[in-house]
Amino acid sequence: MPFIPHTEEEVQEMLVAIGAASIDELFDEIPENLKLTQLDAIPTALSEMEITQLMGKRSLQDGEPSCFIGAGAYDHHIPAAVWQLTTRGEFYTAYTPYQAEASQGTLQLLYEFQSMMVALTGMDASNASLYDGASALAEAVLMSVRANRKSKSKRVLMPRTVHPAYRRVVHNIVRNQQIELVEVAFDPKSGQTNLAVLEQYAGEDFAALVIPQPNFFGVLEDVDALTNWAHANGALAVGVVNPLALALLTPPGLWGEAGADICCGEGQPLGAPLASGGPYFGFLCCKIAQVRQMPGRIIGRTVDLDGKVGYSLTLQAREQHIRRSKATSNICTNQGLMVTAATIHMALLGSEGLERAAAASFQNTRHLVEVLTAIPGVEVMFEQPAFHERVVRLPAPAKGILRSLAAHNVLGGFDLSADYPELGNALLVCATEKRTEDEIAAYAQKLERVIQLQGGVTCGLVPKE
Amino acid sequence: MPFIPHTEEEVQEMLVAIGAASIDELFDEIPENLKLTQLDAIPTALSEMEITQLMGKRSLQDGEPSCFIGAGAYDHHIPAAVWQLTTRGEFYTAYTPYQAEASQGTLQLLYEFQSMMVALTGMDASNASLYDGASALAEAVLMSVRANRKSKSKRVLMPRTVHPAYRRVVHNIVRNQQIELVEVAFDPKSGQTNLAVLEQYAGEDFAALVIPQPNFFGVLEDVDALTNWAHANGALAVGVVNPLALALLTPPGLWGEAGADICCGEGQPLGAPLASGGPYFGFLCCKIAQVRQMPGRIIGRTVDLDGKVGYSLTLQAREQHIRRSKATSNICTNQGLMVTAATIHMALLGSEGLERAAAASFQNTRHLVEVLTAIPGVEVMFEQPAFHERVVRLPAPAKGILRSLAAHNVLGGFDLSADYPELGNALLVCATEKRTEDEIAAYAQKLERVIQLQGGVTCGLVPKE
Amino acid sequence: MLIFEQSKAGRKATAQAPLTRADVSAIPAQFRRKRSAALPEVSEMQAVRHYTRLSRKNFSIDTQFYPLGSCTMKYNPRACNSLASLPGLLARHPEAPESHSQGFMACLYELQEMLREVTGMEAVSLSPAAGAQGEFAGVAMIKAYHDARGDTARCEILAPDAAHGTNPATAVMCGYKVREIPTGPDGDVDLEALKAVVGPQTAGIMLTNPSTLGVFDRKIEAIARTVHEAGGLLYYDGANLNAILGKVRPGKMGFDVIHMNLHKTFSTPHGGGGPGAGPVGVSERLVPYLPVPMVAKEGDQFTWITEKDRPESIGRLTAFAGNAGVLIRAYIYARMLGREGMPRVAEYSTLNANYMLKQLQAMGFQAAYPQRRATHEFIITLKKQAKELGVNTMDFAKRLLDYGFHAPTTYFPLLVPECLLIEPTETEDKATLDDFIDAMRSILEEATEDPELVKGAPHTMPVKRLDDVKAARELDLAWSPVAE
Amino acid sequence: MLIFEQSKAGRKATAQAPLTRADVSAIPAQFRRKRSAALPEVSEMQAVRHYTRLSRKNFSIDTQFYPLGSCTMKYNPRACNSLASLPGLLARHPEAPESHSQGFMACLYELQEMLREVTGMEAVSLSPAAGAQGEFAGVAMIKAYHDARGDTARCEILAPDAAHGTNPATAVMCGYKVREIPTGPDGDVDLEALKAVVGPQTAGIMLTNPSTLGVFDRKIEAIARTVHEAGGLLYYDGANLNAILGKVRPGKMGFDVIHMNLHKTFSTPHGGGGPGAGPVGVSERLVPYLPVPMVAKEGDQFTWITEKDRPESIGRLTAFAGNAGVLIRAYIYARMLGREGMPRVAEYSTLNANYMLKQLQAMGFQAAYPQRRATHEFIITLKKQAKELGVNTMDFAKRLLDYGFHAPTTYFPLLVPECLLIEPTETEDKATLDDFIDAMRSILEEATEDPELVKGAPHTMPVKRLDDVKAARELDLAWSPVAE
Structure with a gap:
C-alpha cells in the first residue's frame, strides 16, 4: 500500500482498540446506498518507476522551443x-x-x-x-x-x-x-x-x-x-x-x-x-x-x-x-x-543582480526588435520607450506566421489580434536575458523565410532601405 | 567576484589590521620569478545562466539512448x-x-x-x-x-x-x-x-x-x-x-x-x-x-x-x-x-523492494534473451543460471552491430571480444527493471534488421525453427 | 538575524546575474528609479546558509507529526516534486501553442477525468488556484445558474455554523447574504432548522460532509432534497474529501458543485501556506458555467476549452491555467494511488482517527460527539480541563510543540468550546499515533501537577509565546535600514 | 533512534519498487538466500522524516563556518549540483560509445586543459577518485619512470615530517620505504637535512607547498634542484592548491607530478567524507605513465585514451573514468570562476587567513610561525594555555562547537604541540571571521575563569564527548535484531 504504513497486525490491534470488526465497519454511519464500489475510470496504480518513465516522456514531448513570448510570464534565469x-x-x-x-x-x-x-x-x-x-x-x-x-x-x-x-x-x-x-x-x-x-x-x-x-x-x-x-x-x-x-x-x-x-x-x-x-x-x-x-x-x-x-x-x-x-x-x-x-531569489541577486537581469532583458528585446524590423515588412509599432516587450507589425496575420515558426520550434510571440483587433497584424515579442544572440538570429532568419514564403511583403508594402 | 563576499571597504580594513598595503603583499614570501601572470588557456568566467545553458546543451547532446549495457553499472530505478x-x-x-x-x-x-x-x-x-x-x-x-x-x-x-x-x-x-x-x-x-x-x-x-x-x-x-x-x-x-x-x-x-x-x-x-x-x-x-x-x-x-x-x-x-x-x-x-x-535507498526499498527490483531485472533479462535468441543467428552462450546479465553469440562481430544499433539510439550491450577473444562474437546484454516491453521489442526488431542487412545469417547459419 | 542585517553595501559576490550591466540609458530618466532598491547584498553562501538555518526553525511534515484538523497534513511523495520539476515541464510557456503542449495537456485531461470519476460529478475544471477560489467559482456558478434562469430573487446562501470561514466570506464576495444553520446535538445539521429557513430566497447551501465536526451527516439526502425542492443548489466544500475518497461520491449525495483541495486530499505540499489548487466539479446543469480554461480531447489531440467555447462560463480566475505545477503533482500522486489506492486513503485515515479518539477517550479526554464514529478527524473538548485545572486548549497545543508534535487545530469549529480538531491522516503509523497519545497523557499529568509548566509552554522552540497584541498595535511589517 | 528500530515486519508502504514480484524460481534454490536480509521496513515518509532529522544533527558548510585546516571547506555552488544532475548526464552509461558521449567528454577534455594551464603541467589525467588515489597514481608513475629506465635501486621516498599521513601511507602502497625530512625552525624544509639524506636510493620527494604548516617554502627551487640532481622526482601534494591557485604554478616550482583535490580547490562537496576527485598532472617525462582513461580531441571529436594508446600507463585505478560526477561539478565551478576568478581564490583565502592570524595574535594566541606570512591557513599553538590553564586544544575545539563553529583541524601537523590549523577559505565574509575571533576570545576568558566549562564542552550538541575507548574495545559496528 503506497504511502500507508500499516501492517495487517497493527490494523487488527487498532480495530480491537476501537471495538470494530473491520475497517468497513468504521463507515457504518454512511447510508449504504451512497457507498461507492467501483472506480473504473481510474487506471490502476503505477509504481514510482512507471510514473517516472511516463512523466519523462511527457516532459520531453513539448520540445522546449525557443521562446519569445512574454505577455505576463517571463523566462528569466533562476539561480x-x-x-x-x-x-x-x-x-x-x-x-x-x-x-x-x-x-x-x-x-x-x-x-x-x-x-x-x-x-x-x-x-x-x-x-x-x-x-x-x-x-x-x-x-x-x-x-x-x-x-x-x-x-x-x-x-x-x-x-x-x-x-x-x-x-x-x-x-x-x-x-x-x-x-x-x-x-x-x-x-x-x-x-x-x-x-x-x-x-x-x-x-x-x-x-x-x-x-x-x-x-x-x-x-x-x-x-x-x-x-x-x-x-x-x-x-x-x-x-x-x-x-x-x-x-x-x-x-x-x-x-x-x-x-x-x-x-x-x-x-x-x-x-x-x-x-x-x-x-x-x-x-x-x-x-x-x-x-x-x-x-x-x-x-x-x-x-x-x-x-x-x-x-x-x-x-x-x-x-x-x-x-x-x-x-x-x-x-x-x-x-x-x-x-x-x-x-531567496531576491536575496541571491540583490538589487544589483535584479538590475542587471532587467537591463539585459531590456537590451535583448531592443536587439530583437532591431533584428526583426530589419526584415522587410516588419515594423515596430509604438515608439514610446518600452521595457522588455514590444509590439511589432507583421505583413500578414500573426496566426499563420506563428504556426509556421512553431513548426521550426520557435515561439515567435503573442498574437494581439484577438484582444486588440484594432492593431491589425500585431505581435507582442519579448527576449529576456536568457535568449542568446544565436536564438535571436535564428528567429529573425526563420521569420524572414516564413514571410517570404507566405508572400507577406508583396501585400503593398515597400521594403525598407 | 563570484563566491567571494569581500567589499572593497572590508578589504582595506583587513589589510590595515594585517599591516599590509595590498593583497599582493601577502604573497611576498613567494619568489618573484615563480609568480604567474597569465592564464590564457582558461576561458573567461561564465555567469550561472551561461553555464546553465552550456550544460543544458551538453546534457542533451548524448541523447539518452535505450541502454542494454550492464557490465558493472546498472540502470535501476532510484526513488x-x-x-x-x-x-x-x-x-x-x-x-x-x-x-x-x-x-x-x-x-x-x-x-x-x-x-x-x-x-x-x-x-x-x-x-x-x-x-x-x-x-x-x-x-x-x-x-x-x-x-x-x-x-x-x-x-x-x-x-x-x-x-x-x-x-x-x-x-x-x-x-x-x-x-x-x-x-x-x-x-x-x-x-x-x-x-x-x-x-x-x-x-x-x-x-x-x-x-x-x-x-x-x-x-x-x-x-x-x-x-x-x-x-x-x-x-x-x-x-x-x-x-x-x-x-x-x-x-x-x-x-x-x-x-x-x-x-x-x-x-x-x-x-x-x-x-x-x-x-x-x-x-x-x-x-x-x-x-x-x-x-x-x-x-x-x-x-x-x-x-x-x-x-x-x-x-x-x-x-x-x-x-x-x-x-x-x-x-x-x-x-x-x-x-x-x-x-536511504535501502531504507526506502527494504528487503522486499530490493528483492522485487532484483527479480524484475532477472525476469527482464530473461525476456530479453528469449526475444533476442529468437532472431536467426543469435544464441545464448552459457546455459548455467544467470542473474540479470547474459552472454549471447551474434552471427557477426559485435562491434559493427553495436555501431549500427547505436545509430538507432540503442546501446545493445557490452562487446566481449577485446577481453575474451576466445568467445568469438560474444555480447553481454542486460535489461534492468527499467527497460520496458517496448524497448526490448524495439531492440530485437532493430537487431534483426541490422543482422539481416549485414548478412549475418547467411554466414553458414541455419535459421532456428 | 535578518538577511538585511547581513548585507554589506557594495558586495557583489554573485554568479547569478549577468556578469556585465547592459546600458539602459535609452530609457528616459523620468521613468528610471533614482536609488537602487534596498535589497540585501549577500554572497550566495550567505543566502544559502541563512535560509538553510531559517528552514530549520519550522515544523513540517518531513520532520514532525502534524495532526492539524481540516488541513490533511499527509506525506507529500518526493516523486511528485521531482517529476513536476522536469526541465521540459518547467520550460513550457503558458501561452505556448497546443502543438507544443500535448504532454502537459495530457496530464491535465487525465486528472480532470480521474477527479470526475472519484467525485461522481459530470465535469471538472482544474483552474481555481486554491480551495477558496474553488469556493468562489462554485458559488459564482450557482449565481450564474440562477441568473441565467432569471431566478434573481435568490439572495441568500445557507451555511452550517460549523462551516469554514471561507464559506461565508466567499458567499459575500459573490454578492450573497449568509444565513447560518445550527448544528443539532448529534453533530448533524439541524434539519428542522434548515427547513424553517429554506425558501425562494435560497440560492444554495454550502456544506462539508463529513463536516468540520468530524462526523458524516447521515441526513445528507434529506438535506439535499430539502434544498433542491426549494430551488436551491448544494455546494460541497471538499476540504474533508480525504475522509471519503473512493468510498462515497459527493455527486451521489446530491451535490451540484464541489471544490477539491488538491493540497489536502491529493497530497501536494502546503509549502508554508500554499500554493494549493481548488478544482471544481459540477452536475450537468452547471456545466456551461465552469471556469476556463479546461482541456478537451479530440481524437488523440488535446485542445483548450476557453471563453470562446463556453460563452456562459464564469470565466477565468487567474491569468493562465491556475496552479499548473500543483495539478501536475496531484496527477502524479493520483496515478501512483490508482484505482486501488484511492479508497485506502479514506479507510486508513478513518482507522487512524477512530483509534486515536478511543485511546484519548480512554485516558479521560472528552469527545465532542462521543456517540458518533470519527471520520478522518475528530474533536475533543478540554472544557473540563480548562475549568478544573485552568489549563486551556492553547496551553495543551503549545505544550505539544515541546513534545515534538505540531498542535492540532485549536478553537475550531467555533461551536465546540476549548476544542482540538485532530486529523492524523492515513500516512502516519501506529507508533507515531501512540507517541502522540502518550504525550497527551503526559501533558494531562503535567496540567494536574504543574500547570504553570503547561501554561508557560512552549519552552523548547526558537521563541516563546509571542506578543500578538503588540504585533497588531505597533505594526512592524517591513525592515527598514533607518529604523535599525 | 535507528531506522531499524522503526521497522515493522510486513510493512510494504512503498511505491518505489515494482508493484508485483516477478517469479525467480528459475534460479535454482541452491543459489537463493533462504531468509530475507534484515533491512528496515518503513514507509517512504518514515524514511524521509528519519533522514531529514538525522541530517540536522550535522554541522556543514551550508549551516556553519568550518575553518578546518587543510580541508578547504569553502562554499559549494548549488549550480554545480543541479547542472551535474541534469537527466542526460545522469543517464549516460560508462560504457556508452563515443558517439553517445561527446557532450560529457567535452567537459572532461576542457577540464583537463584548464587544470594543465593552472598547474603548469604538461598533461593531466582526471581519473583518480580522490586525493589519496591521486597520490598513489603520482608515486606509481615515479616508480614506473625509474623502472622504465632500469633505475631500480631507488627504494626510498622522502617526505617532510609535516606531511599528510596519506603521503607515507601511499609510498608504502607503492613499495617504497619512507624517510622523514625535518622541518626547520622557520617552517621551511630543513634543506641541509634534505641534502644529507638525498642520494641514489631516492626515488622522489613528496611535498606540499604551501606546507601543512601554513607557510610557503621559500627554498622550493633549491629543494627541487637538490632532488633532481640526485635523480629523484618531485611530487606535489595538491591539498593546499587553494593557496596559490592562479598565482604560482607547481610546474614552475619544479614539480614532476601533482595531484589536485577537486573537492577542495574546485569546490566539489565533501559529502560527509567524499566523493572527491584527485586528478594528476605531470611534466613531460611522466606523460607516458599517466593513468587512463583520458580524453583526447581529434578535430571536433573527443576520443578516449586507454591502455591501448598508452602501453606504459600505470593503468586504470577504478573500473571506469573515476568520479565523473565530481569532475563535472569541478568543471562547472572552474568555468564560473574563469580566468579572472582563479587568482582571486588564492588572494582572498590568503587575505582571510592573515587577517584571522593577526587578530588572534592580538588577543594573545601564539602563532606557530609568527615571523612568517600565513598562506591560506595558519597554525596557532595552545601549549601555553594547556600548561597554564589546563585547557587543551581539544577543549577549545569542542567548545567552539557550542559557539556554532566547526572546530579547526586539531593536533595536526604532529610536530606543533597543541595546535589548531585554521583555514577560513575565500568564501567567508569578514563578519563571520570576526564572530569566530570573538568566540576564541570568549573561550580564552572561559578557560581562565571557568576551565571546567571548556573542558566539559560541548554542551549543546546532540551528544556530549563520546567514549572512544569503549567504541574501540567493545566493538559495536552493526545493529542486530538479536542484540536489541
Whole structure:
C-alpha cells in the first residue's frame, strides 16, 4: 500500500482498540446506498518507476522551443540555489504558520519578503502573497473600493493597456459585487493610456484608477501624470507592475506627487519558472493608511515573553478564519512556497543582480526588435520607450506566421489580434536575458523565410532601405 | 567576484589590521620569478545562466539512448526521495565526521549503512566505503594477504570470470607490493570458474581465492564449492558480489561450510545513477576476525559522558592520519555521499523492494534473451543460471552491430571480444527493471534488421525453427 | 538575524546575474528609479546558509507529526516534486501553442477525468488556484445558474455554523447574504432548522460532509432534497474529501458543485501556506458555467476549452491555467494511488482517527460527539480541563510543540468550546499515533501537577509565546535600514 | 533512534519498487538466500522524516563556518549540483560509445586543459577518485619512470615530517620505504637535512607547498634542484592548491607530478567524507605513465585514451573514468570562476587567513610561525594555555562547537604541540571571521575563569564527548535484531 504504513497486525490491534470488526465497519454511519464500489475510470496504480518513465516522456514531448513570448510570464534565469532551498522539506511541507513558535522559519522569511517588496515598490507594507498577478489586481480593485473613503463609487477606471487576461479576471471576480470597470482607451501612436481620454472623466466619482507599468505592450506609461490625475480626481492610484522592471523603474511609492496608494502585480519574474502558468504568486502592497483593508496574510515583527524578537501572523481580524462573512477576502491558502523562492531569489541577486537581469532583458528585446524590423515588412509599432516587450507589425496575420515558426520550434510571440483587433497584424515579442544572440538570429532568419514564403511583403508594402 | 563576499571597504580594513598595503603583499614570501601572470588557456568566467545553458546543451547532446549495457553499472530505478535527501546541505556539504559531536547525522547514517551491508552480505562488519567496486577488490586482495595468518604467500587466485576492468585495477594497485594474481580459467560451457582447473592448485599456498557472484557473464558461480575449496587449501575466500543480487542470492557470509572471509563489490546498484561511471562506491565487509585489517573508515556505536548512545569513527589506529606509513591503506576521502544515498535507498526499498527490483531485472533479462535468441543467428552462450546479465553469440562481430544499433539510439550491450577473444562474437546484454516491453521489442526488431542487412545469417547459419 | 542585517553595501559576490550591466540609458530618466532598491547584498553562501538555518526553525511534515484538523497534513511523495520539476515541464510557456503542449495537456485531461470519476460529478475544471477560489467559482456558478434562469430573487446562501470561514466570506464576495444553520446535538445539521429557513430566497447551501465536526451527516439526502425542492443548489466544500475518497461520491449525495483541495486530499505540499489548487466539479446543469480554461480531447489531440467555447462560463480566475505545477503533482500522486489506492486513503485515515479518539477517550479526554464514529478527524473538548485545572486548549497545543508534535487545530469549529480538531491522516503509523497519545497523557499529568509548566509552554522552540497584541498595535511589517 | 528500530515486519508502504514480484524460481534454490536480509521496513515518509532529522544533527558548510585546516571547506555552488544532475548526464552509461558521449567528454577534455594551464603541467589525467588515489597514481608513475629506465635501486621516498599521513601511507602502497625530512625552525624544509639524506636510493620527494604548516617554502627551487640532481622526482601534494591557485604554478616550482583535490580547490562537496576527485598532472617525462582513461580531441571529436594508446600507463585505478560526477561539478565551478576568478581564490583565502592570524595574535594566541606570512591557513599553538590553564586544544575545539563553529583541524601537523590549523577559505565574509575571533576570545576568558566549562564542552550538541575507548574495545559496528 503506497504511502500507508500499516501492517495487517497493527490494523487488527487498532480495530480491537476501537471495538470494530473491520475497517468497513468504521463507515457504518454512511447510508449504504451512497457507498461507492467501483472506480473504473481510474487506471490502476503505477509504481514510482512507471510514473517516472511516463512523466519523462511527457516532459520531453513539448520540445522546449525557443521562446519569445512574454505577455505576463517571463523566462528569466533562476539561480540553482533558489529551488534547492525552497524544496527543503522544512519549507516545502510546512503548513500556514498558525503555530508561530514552531514556524519562525517561514514567518521570518515572509517578513523578509514583505520587506523586500516594500524596498522594491517604495510602498509601506506588503502582504504575504495572493494567487497571481491577475487575481491580485482583482483584490486590489476590491480593496480600493473599500479603502477610498472619499469616494462612494463602485466604478474603477481600467486602461485598455492592462493585460487583457487580467482585465477579464478582475471582471469575473468583482462583478458580483456590482463593481464596474470603465475602460480607458490608449493612444494608438504611443501605446500609452490616453490622458486626453481620461480627462473626459475628470470630476466624476471613481474609486480608483489602475495604472500598469510597463503596460501590456511593454510600453512605459506616464505614471506620474496618471497618479496625479487620480489623486486630483479623488480616486486611488492602483499600480500593476512588473517587479523585475522595478529594479530599474521608479517605484510606485514615488509616482507623481503622492505616490500610488496600492500596487500589485505578478511575482513570477522573481524566481518562478514558466511552468505552464503556475504556480506563480500575486503581490499586493499599500500605504500604511490602507493596511487594514489589505487582504491576505500579513506578518508582523514582535517579541516573545522574554522580549526576544519573533514573527507572527498579524491583523488577523481582516481574515476569513476570524472574521468570516466580514473578511476583506475569502483567501486562505496563498502561494507561500513561491514567495519562499522569490525571497531567496531576491536575496541571491540583490538589487544589483535584479538590475542587471532587467537591463539585459531590456537590451535583448531592443536587439530583437532591431533584428526583426530589419526584415522587410516588419515594423515596430509604438515608439514610446518600452521595457522588455514590444509590439511589432507583421505583413500578414500573426496566426499563420506563428504556426509556421512553431513548426521550426520557435515561439515567435503573442498574437494581439484577438484582444486588440484594432492593431491589425500585431505581435507582442519579448527576449529576456536568457535568449542568446544565436536564438535571436535564428528567429529573425526563420521569420524572414516564413514571410517570404507566405508572400507577406508583396501585400503593398515597400521594403525598407 | 563570484563566491567571494569581500567589499572593497572590508578589504582595506583587513589589510590595515594585517599591516599590509595590498593583497599582493601577502604573497611576498613567494619568489618573484615563480609568480604567474597569465592564464590564457582558461576561458573567461561564465555567469550561472551561461553555464546553465552550456550544460543544458551538453546534457542533451548524448541523447539518452535505450541502454542494454550492464557490465558493472546498472540502470535501476532510484526513488526520488533518495537524492532530494542526500543533497540536503547538511549531508552534501559536511566533511568527514572527525568532530563526532557535530556529526551525529552522518555518523549514525554510516552506522546504519554498515548494519544494512551486514544484513545483506551476512558478514560481521562493514566499512563505510571505498572508491568503487574495482578498487574495493584491490583493497580486499591486499587485506587478504595481511589477514591470512596461515599463509605466507603473496599470491591470490583470480578467476577469469571476474570483471576484466576489476582485474586490471587490482593488478595496477597491488603489483608494487609484489602481489601476484594467478588467473583461473572458466568452463567454456557453463561460464563458471572451472573447479577442475582450480584443483590443479590444490595444496599450493595462496593468500586468497576471489569469488565473483554473479560473475562478469552474469552467471552464478558455485560459491559453496569455491569457498570450501579455498578454506580447504588455507586460502581466504574473498567474494566480489552485486549487492542487489544479494537480495535474492545466498549471502557470502553463508557460502560453503564457513562462509566467505571477506566480501566486497560495487555499490552502484544501490541508488547511484549511471552518471558515466561515478561517483559510485565500493563496499567491503568481513568476518569480525579480520576487522582490524580492514581499510577505510569504520563507525562504532558507543556512549557519551552521560551514557547517551552516540556514534564515532573507531579503530582509527588502522588509518593513515594516525598510523601513517603503517596504515592498512592510504585511503582518506571515501564516497560518503554515495553511501548516504545507498542507505536511504535501502531504507526506502527494504528487503522486499530490493528483492522485487532484483527479480524484475532477472525476469527482464530473461525476456530479453528469449526475444533476442529468437532472431536467426543469435544464441545464448552459457546455459548455467544467470542473474540479470547474459552472454549471447551474434552471427557477426559485435562491434559493427553495436555501431549500427547505436545509430538507432540503442546501446545493445557490452562487446566481449577485446577481453575474451576466445568467445568469438560474444555480447553481454542486460535489461534492468527499467527497460520496458517496448524497448526490448524495439531492440530485437532493430537487431534483426541490422543482422539481416549485414548478412549475418547467411554466414553458414541455419535459421532456428 | 535578518538577511538585511547581513548585507554589506557594495558586495557583489554573485554568479547569478549577468556578469556585465547592459546600458539602459535609452530609457528616459523620468521613468528610471533614482536609488537602487534596498535589497540585501549577500554572497550566495550567505543566502544559502541563512535560509538553510531559517528552514530549520519550522515544523513540517518531513520532520514532525502534524495532526492539524481540516488541513490533511499527509506525506507529500518526493516523486511528485521531482517529476513536476522536469526541465521540459518547467520550460513550457503558458501561452505556448497546443502543438507544443500535448504532454502537459495530457496530464491535465487525465486528472480532470480521474477527479470526475472519484467525485461522481459530470465535469471538472482544474483552474481555481486554491480551495477558496474553488469556493468562489462554485458559488459564482450557482449565481450564474440562477441568473441565467432569471431566478434573481435568490439572495441568500445557507451555511452550517460549523462551516469554514471561507464559506461565508466567499458567499459575500459573490454578492450573497449568509444565513447560518445550527448544528443539532448529534453533530448533524439541524434539519428542522434548515427547513424553517429554506425558501425562494435560497440560492444554495454550502456544506462539508463529513463536516468540520468530524462526523458524516447521515441526513445528507434529506438535506439535499430539502434544498433542491426549494430551488436551491448544494455546494460541497471538499476540504474533508480525504475522509471519503473512493468510498462515497459527493455527486451521489446530491451535490451540484464541489471544490477539491488538491493540497489536502491529493497530497501536494502546503509549502508554508500554499500554493494549493481548488478544482471544481459540477452536475450537468452547471456545466456551461465552469471556469476556463479546461482541456478537451479530440481524437488523440488535446485542445483548450476557453471563453470562446463556453460563452456562459464564469470565466477565468487567474491569468493562465491556475496552479499548473500543483495539478501536475496531484496527477502524479493520483496515478501512483490508482484505482486501488484511492479508497485506502479514506479507510486508513478513518482507522487512524477512530483509534486515536478511543485511546484519548480512554485516558479521560472528552469527545465532542462521543456517540458518533470519527471520520478522518475528530474533536475533543478540554472544557473540563480548562475549568478544573485552568489549563486551556492553547496551553495543551503549545505544550505539544515541546513534545515534538505540531498542535492540532485549536478553537475550531467555533461551536465546540476549548476544542482540538485532530486529523492524523492515513500516512502516519501506529507508533507515531501512540507517541502522540502518550504525550497527551503526559501533558494531562503535567496540567494536574504543574500547570504553570503547561501554561508557560512552549519552552523548547526558537521563541516563546509571542506578543500578538503588540504585533497588531505597533505594526512592524517591513525592515527598514533607518529604523535599525 | 535507528531506522531499524522503526521497522515493522510486513510493512510494504512503498511505491518505489515494482508493484508485483516477478517469479525467480528459475534460479535454482541452491543459489537463493533462504531468509530475507534484515533491512528496515518503513514507509517512504518514515524514511524521509528519519533522514531529514538525522541530517540536522550535522554541522556543514551550508549551516556553519568550518575553518578546518587543510580541508578547504569553502562554499559549494548549488549550480554545480543541479547542472551535474541534469537527466542526460545522469543517464549516460560508462560504457556508452563515443558517439553517445561527446557532450560529457567535452567537459572532461576542457577540464583537463584548464587544470594543465593552472598547474603548469604538461598533461593531466582526471581519473583518480580522490586525493589519496591521486597520490598513489603520482608515486606509481615515479616508480614506473625509474623502472622504465632500469633505475631500480631507488627504494626510498622522502617526505617532510609535516606531511599528510596519506603521503607515507601511499609510498608504502607503492613499495617504497619512507624517510622523514625535518622541518626547520622557520617552517621551511630543513634543506641541509634534505641534502644529507638525498642520494641514489631516492626515488622522489613528496611535498606540499604551501606546507601543512601554513607557510610557503621559500627554498622550493633549491629543494627541487637538490632532488633532481640526485635523480629523484618531485611530487606535489595538491591539498593546499587553494593557496596559490592562479598565482604560482607547481610546474614552475619544479614539480614532476601533482595531484589536485577537486573537492577542495574546485569546490566539489565533501559529502560527509567524499566523493572527491584527485586528478594528476605531470611534466613531460611522466606523460607516458599517466593513468587512463583520458580524453583526447581529434578535430571536433573527443576520443578516449586507454591502455591501448598508452602501453606504459600505470593503468586504470577504478573500473571506469573515476568520479565523473565530481569532475563535472569541478568543471562547472572552474568555468564560473574563469580566468579572472582563479587568482582571486588564492588572494582572498590568503587575505582571510592573515587577517584571522593577526587578530588572534592580538588577543594573545601564539602563532606557530609568527615571523612568517600565513598562506591560506595558519597554525596557532595552545601549549601555553594547556600548561597554564589546563585547557587543551581539544577543549577549545569542542567548545567552539557550542559557539556554532566547526572546530579547526586539531593536533595536526604532529610536530606543533597543541595546535589548531585554521583555514577560513575565500568564501567567508569578514563578519563571520570576526564572530569566530570573538568566540576564541570568549573561550580564552572561559578557560581562565571557568576551565571546567571548556573542558566539559560541548554542551549543546546532540551528544556530549563520546567514549572512544569503549567504541574501540567493545566493538559495536552493526545493529542486530538479536542484540536489541
